[in-house]
Amino acid sequence: MFLHGTSRLNAAGHLEIGGCDVTELKAEYGTPLYIMDEALIRRRCREYMDAFAATGLGFQVAYASKAFSVMAMCRLVDQEGLSLDVVSDGELYTALKAGFPPERIHFHGNNKTPEEIEMALDAEIGCFVVDNFTELALLEAIAAERGANVRILLRVTPGVEAHAHHAYAATGQTDSKFGFDIGNGSALEAVRAAEAAAHLDLLGVHSHIGSQIFETEGFQLAVERVAAFARKAKEELGASFRVVNLGGGFGIRYVEGDTPLEVSEYVAAIAGAVKTHFAGIDAALPEIWVEPGRSIVGDAGTTLYTVGTSKDIPGVRKYIAVDGGMTDNPRPALYESKYEAILANRAAEPAAETVSIAGKCCESGDMLIWDVELPEPKSGDLLAVACTGAYNYSMASNYNRIRRPAVVFVENGRSDLVVRRETRDDIVAGDVIPRRLAAQQPAAKA
Structure with a gap:
């Protein structure tokens, strides 16, 4: 992955942005996380x-x-x-x-x-x-x-x-x-x-x-x-x-x-x-x-994900799923947009295989990157996708009632929360149950 702005690999082999180790940002703010340089x-x-x-x-x-x-x-x-x-x-x-x-x-x-x-x-x-x-x-x-x-x-x-x-x-x-x-x-x-x-x-x-x-x-x-x-x-x-x-x-x-x-x-x-x-x-x-x-x-933004499950189809493709997807970055689905990525916690390791990055939404089209070379990803690894500063947070949604990520600004070793992560209460905050549905109704007999 091409490193933009203040991004670099530190002595621990981790991705660092604005003087902040992204593994520490994950520990403090969770993932998915928009990181703005x-x-x-x-x-x-x-x-x-x-x-x-x-x-x-x-x-x-x-x-x-x-x-x-x-x-x-x-x-x-x-x-x-x-x-x-x-x-x-x-x-x-x-x-x-x-x-x-x-x-x-x-x-x-x-x-x-x-x-x-x-x-x-x-x-x-x-x-x-x-x-x-x-x-x-x-x-x-x-x-x-x-x-x-x-x-x-x-x-x-x-x-x-x-x-x-x-x-x-x-x-x-x-x-x-x-x-x-x-x-x-x-x-x-x-x-x-x-x-x-x-x-x-x-x-x-x-x-x-x-x-x-x-x-x-x-x-x-x-x-x-x-x-x-x-x-x-x-x-x-x-x-x-x-x-x-x-x-x-x-x-x-x-x-x-x-x-x-x-x-x-x-x-x-x-x-x-x-x-x-x-x-x-x-x-x-x-x-x-x-x-x-x-x-x-655009190039000042990086989205940080945690790797979850994988699916290897021999001779076809290996899918790696992360804890975000088209809800925080719909651009690949909308525009066939291309991105680069690295394993942020193992950034100094050489690439070992070609994988495709899938999101967690219930959609076959929820793919972030097709065919990216990475060290063999493991559950719990951190995946950093570059150049997500424009039209990612802006176009984010609650599809599947997934909560939108937090946003942090980083500079000179300091991180500041500028948008808090949505809560489950935020997801239902606008919902209204009509009075006619408010009372518990007995289940209809078959």
């Missing part, structure tokens, strides 16, 4: 901030909280000077409870409810990213009732199909549930409507072309098409885009063969394209906003 998260944040500062352009880096949203993460992001993207009232509530400055919050989503819009307006967030005409009219109506002025971006689809690792991760093409299409004219009509709205302040446009992208060409093409659109909006409607948000999608290394670029390479390519294609449209170049999520937290 705080130093690596901060380093990634600073890479983005430093890279954009070097371009000389105005900018905002907004952490896409859908990747991993907990109050401690919101605090960390605030400390590093980033803005924050949210896509639901739950993510917004998390940010506000954490004390995140609302003026640096951007609200995304293709189906914001009136209640969510009201909540965001009450909080006086910085910006709405408007996704469709229904939302545009609803936001104007609610703002008018309040006598408020609301800053917005319009999400547009530039017709760019990024080289995403899975079809579900591509979002910039014409056939997408997101945004106003540039090619069919709806984006220009949205600009016209936004400019005519008395209570909406159109800052500019937003474009997101996909996820887990390993090259710059898609971003550069998106900038070119958005710039052509900006020029048309200026010429036909007199509209000026002060902000161009180019989304996220910057890739990370999950397994051997993944080839992400350095943050500075992505940023330099985007900034260069903006300087080239937006020159002369307005007196000043627009601010660049981006929304990294996975590339900030």
Whole structure:
């Protein structure tokens, strides 16, 4: 397994992250356990901030909280000077409870409810990213009732199909549930409507072309098409885009063969394209906003499991089961995502066999890794799966009424609990037994 950030093998032959031996983390917090490398998260944040500062352009880096949203993460992001993207009232509530400055919050989503819009307006967030005409009219109506002025971006689809690792991760093409299409004219009509709205302040446009992208060409093409659109909006409607948000999608290394670029390479390519294609449209170049999520937290996360049972099918496959699975990491089942792993308590030992890692859910598709080389796993061993910081905790479920894991931040030999492990009482906390079922009923006779 490739070691990311502060991960290393210590003198005992154990995996160590943030100066913490994972066998000791298991003893204190149990498994499954999400372990987040705080130093690596901060380093990634600073890479983005430093890279954009070097371009000389105005900018905002907004952490896409859908990747991993907990109050401690919101605090960390605030400390590093980033803005924050949210896509639901739950993510917004998390940010506000954490004390995140609302003026640096951007609200995304293709189906914001009136209640969510009201909540965001009450909080006086910085910006709405408007996704469709229904939302545009609803936001104007609610703002008018309040006598408020609301800053917005319009999400547009530039017709760019990024080289995403899975079809579900591509979002910039014409056939997408997101945004106003540039090619069919709806984006220009949205600009016209936004400019005519008395209570909406159109800052500019937003474009997101996909996820887990390993090259710059898609971003550069998106900038070119958005710039052509900006020029048309200026010429036909007199509209000026002060902000161009180019989304996220910057890739990370999950397994051997993944080839992400350095943050500075992505940023330099985007900034260069903006300087080239937006020159002369307005007196000043627009601010660049981006929304990294996975590339900030993805490789900073490791999930620790305890090995349980095994099943050896001679000549076919050997299955090793762990105490988690698709409830804490649904991405292999959803996207055929690939991961690397080691036996964290025997990390210095050479590989002895090829096994497949199965979860404990009652589903044949509950597989975390197919065919990984490990020392012969034994019941009680600790399995560490790398690069689980993004979209693992966020997408975790209680399928089979399995409790969601705890989350810890580790740094400089210290571990801090940031999400406690769910209890059995948490599992039934929302259940309600109707009065008609409350009394014990005699069993029906056969």
